[in-house]
Amino acid sequence: MNTQQTAEGAARPAGRPRSEKAERSIIEATLDLLGEGIGVSELSIESIASRAGVGKTTIYRRWSNKEDLVVDALATLKPPIPLPQGGTVRDDLVTYLRVIQEETRHLRTRCIMNIAMSDSERHPRLAERFRELAVEPRRAVVAAVLRRGMDTGELRADLDVDMALALLSGAMVWLTKWSDGHSPADLPERIVDEALKGFRPRPAE
Amino acid sequence: MNTQQTAEGAARPAGRPRSEKAERSIIEATLDLLGEGIGVSELSIESIASRAGVGKTTIYRRWSNKEDLVVDALATLKPPIPLPQGGTVRDDLVTYLRVIQEETRHLRTRCIMNIAMSDSERHPRLAERFRELAVEPRRAVVAAVLRRGMDTGELRADLDVDMALALLSGAMVWLTKWSDGHSPADLPERIVDEALKGFRPRPAE
Incomplete structure (x- = not known):
């Protein structure tokens, strides 16, 4: 078992519901940043994570790359x-x-x-x-x-x-x-x- | 008479034809930067001047603001x-x-x-x-x-x-x-x- 603590794991308050709520925050954060005029090239997983209030690993657990996340966000x-x-x-x-x-x-x-x-x-x-x-x-x-x-x-x-x-x-x-x-x-x-x-x-x- | 030397005056090679050629370079530099994905908000007169190889005052002599320059560039x-x-x-x-x-x-x-x-x-x-x-x-x-x-x-x-x-x-x-x-x-x-x-x-x- 990997005992390394992720930044996310450390930051997540105890008992916070995970997957669905986090996913919605990540999608919303992505749309927010695009809506502010940040292009796909400049958009970083880091900035999305920070805006969504989640760790980068939470994002990578669901989307293996930035483009897939952007497509899912646009599709909404x-x-x-x-x-x-x-x-x-x-x-x-x-x-x-x-x-x-x-x-x-x-x-x-x-x-x-x-x-x-x-x-x-x-x-x-x-x-x-x-x-x-x-x-x-x-x-x-x-x-x-x-x-x-x-x-x-x-x-x-x-x-x-x-x-x-x-x-x-x-x-x-x-x-x-x-x-x-x-x-x-x-x-x-x-x-x-x-x-x-x-x-x-x-x-x- | 203002004896202050502008950066542009210093940089311009002697005898280089001015207005028309410079104007074309400025328009092209603006289109280049936009074409590279730089939005109007991030676009600066400084970056256009530097790309066009002219001084900022050469640009301001012709266009009083960035938006007018962008419109003229787009219209071409x-x-x-x-x-x-x-x-x-x-x-x-x-x-x-x-x-x-x-x-x-x-x-x-x-x-x-x-x-x-x-x-x-x-x-x-x-x-x-x-x-x-x-x-x-x-x-x-x-x-x-x-x-x-x-x-x-x-x-x-x-x-x-x-x-x-x-x-x-x-x-x-x-x-x-x-x-x-x-x-x-x-x-x-x-x-x-x-x-x-x-x-x-x-x-x-």
Whole structure:
């Protein structure tokens, strides 16, 4: 048995609940530091440990490296979107864009996502894992909504699903990018209604 | 007369051409530092001067503060888009998206724009001036193309110009965001053709 006492072991007050609470503190500390503008390169396990009030070993017990921790922290900002209620395709698409709108309302989230995008150029593995963990599951849900609409005839049978997704999501991000978090409440409806003009079946010419 | 010798005066080799060349070095040094991941907050006139090989006073003679210099540097990455050739609306829109595509091909440009977006949350005046200087002129050119199409009947007379712009530009940015600069060559055409399905006049139902 290893009898070496870790700094953490020494610092932890007796009886403090461990894993879950510590994990949440570590995630929050990571997001806080990113939100303050500290890039992934400058971010250190040491500074996260100190901010979270835990020892470095507590972090390393759960995450073997900084990038994995950052990905898990970022993913908490992009939880799975609510499963569509099976109403009209229009309703489900509006719900999807409203989730994006709500997320961009918070300055901290915008700062963190911007810095993550910025750093993903230098940390391709981070970008890759974030895509797998947070972007792709959402894409799959919205793609399924679009495919349902193609099946029921609400949408053109020859719709390009990936392109439709890019038009919707891209317009939402574009219109909120410079809005300082104050995009109009009906923006999701307006984008969906404009996009649907091209997504619906065309009457015979 | 002030006889105090500035560091710059001492350092400048005799006969070196001043204003224009120095200005270019200062802009390049600013972009280099941003491209290396140094945020606007950490960026100092001192570090720019040292990288550009000029004295601080040379910078202050032209820019009274750091934010103005950053805005001018960023604007060089988003020059005015080529005036539309007056072909079809489709051709002009493809040209516009191709400009965005070319710009995102360069890692340095992507890094710099990401860090600028990230910092604009903390430097709202920077975001505001960048919008005025680089974003708005482009928006006006593409809006004019869309309005021309509405006049000639190529596009629906009731098209929402701002929304159309957001769908086109947003989709382009969305589809290149995770592409590491390697978006397919025909992406501008594919986006424009998909978007035009909704922008063209609908046959009578």
